[in-house]
Amino acid sequence: MARFFDVKVCLPIQTSKLWPFWNQSSKIEAMAINPTSRATASRPKRAVKREALLDEATRQINMRGAGAVSLNAIAEAAGLSRNTLYYYVSDRADLAFRCYLRTCEANTEDLAIAIEQGSNICERIEHYIARTLTNSRHPLAVLSDQDFLPEPQRSMIGELNRRNVETLKALINDGIETDQIRAVQSEIAAQALLGMINWSQLSAMWLGQRDGRSFRRRASAAIADLFFNGIAANRGERFDNSLDATQLITQPVNPFDRMQASQQKMLQLIGAASRLFNRRGLDGASLDEIGAGVGVTKGAVYHYFDDKTDLILRCYERGFELYDIFMDAAIAQGTNGFERSMAVMHLNCQAQASAAPPLMLQPGLWALPEAQRNRFIAAASDLWKRSNAMLQAGVNDGSCRHCDAAMIAEVSAGAFLWLPKWLPENYPLSPPAIADQLCDLLTFGVAKR
Template identity: 60%
Template structure:
């Protein structure tokens, strides 16, 4: 019992602060343990994180097994799995954002368990296609899209300043299943062709002979490289050495432009919110219906996250960001959320979107693209634009026939 309380409290802190910033003293105190008693259960912060991540993977494996046994078909199994995973009555689990924080072989163990769970979820979808109750879809992207929405939902309430509880979990769970099964479009067989390539949209003129521009470009390259590695490995799993090496620089070069790692992290969030806001602005300017605008936001974000220089995803560690930045980032995330909600409401009113819980759909749909860089391999067979097409195809009409 003490160990379960310890791991649940640790999971909360990992989700709030990130794996590398949890306080063992604080966790021990909240779990009713002395610091010495804590070491009866774990050896250090990395071991505690490993046990929390192992618990997350084992819970997913159990939920998938129960869903397989109890579900009469693929859609029922997906529903049972999603509802069990997001049930507020079940213990708090750590989101698998920082596996690279773990030393080997623990890192490999967690990644392998997570991969197996995703493959099982993908098999549910494949079975549904064979049964004729799920549309022919890109099963890997479909499974990862659902997985991303589920994972994001366990973190988003912090970013969006919501109170986690039974009511919120029921609302977002219902919206995930409704969106994944039935999509956003009001009419059957609706399609969407995004007219914008993110790479072109975000391209900037650059004069290598202008000293100020050259400095800004070097900083921009470091921020983009850091965002990519933080998305893939987690903020605590990517070091300054990793980031500098990825652009052929030294760690000293990073410190030339940034005071410390937290300064770099805040600059990554600054860039991310600039991009997220730009995508909403472009969608509002170019879309003609609520549906078109909503899907353009989704497509642009999917392209960006699948591309080589993605914006930093919103992830665990919010409470580790300095308060002045944290409050502003939360306000920015809430403003983008409200603007996306308004697009969906507009779509319901103009008849282009299905009636839905627009507020919850605007929340959960972000998980579809925010988790992309966690699984998408380098040199993936599809281009970023094609990945975005596949994701949007799933969220337009849903997977259920």
């Protein structure tokens, strides 16, 4: 059954100010869109089956994307017939909505309990990280394909998620005001933390690892360590970036060369598609919208790509090419493990905040053809191993703190991969300035020294 919480009741008075965005209207809206929730209270068996259905659907959404899940496969895995499935949900979009709604409610609950149980701000944030990743309950859907949902469900999930983000931001701001957290940009800090948490629910799949409780506990500990303490061994050491991601990926083009001009147009389409896929999810962006982004029709898009899957594959291929370019440039530029690790982070942040970013690693990997999927997993794993090697070299040369280098190299990617999901069009900071803020956060952490 759907869970709702009047958090002002369960929180002590001194922390209730962190919850200005939740009210009873959310409960009313959710019950209106979720009419079966009351019925399941008197039918425990049906409630159990419904939760099993949402569990399997959530796993499939994270693997295949909201628009590519198979209702037949989900029903079979949940022990339901196809006809019985329609007792619980009306269609694929309704199923995705219910999974996203349950995730938002779980995040609200995790924040409320963490705030209630923690004795200080840092403890509360640490409790929240641990509850989200290690609590033995239902799986959580990464909120990447919200634009796949129709209205008003899309707006509702966006609003519930916004309230949870605002609560986390308020928690960070409260820590700054009470001198428990150093002065940081709370929006960037909150979103970086959420990005690492969300990526940790996908990274095992993308890196060919085994997900499970031990992996989640290790990821939770690494995220907390990185968020609070950063990676720099010396608190006085700062990273000054001299690399420009745009210059690294821009190639000279002869406009009078037909082949080069055609190649440039295709790259523009790939860049526009990557940007839209990053913001709206692979299932939330249409070919019409992608073509409009560069001023061409859907027919022109089909001139360069066989179909949407072909376009997605080309976007990932370009993405991994750029990720390798950034890695090579960081290795060449840095003089120690810390500088190289931060250079990779800075370049990736710049790129994801730009107008033509690399395609982020996101839900939908298992919807791709097997051969290409395995190739992308191998490429992602290679990037992670190189990042781990740089960070471990920093530990060895004394420029980085002693830490779980392999896991921090893994979870830290979420800080830049999540950027397109929250960064508004009119954000006041430039891509290099956003990269500066994120690198400062991951250099020193937020804990006050």
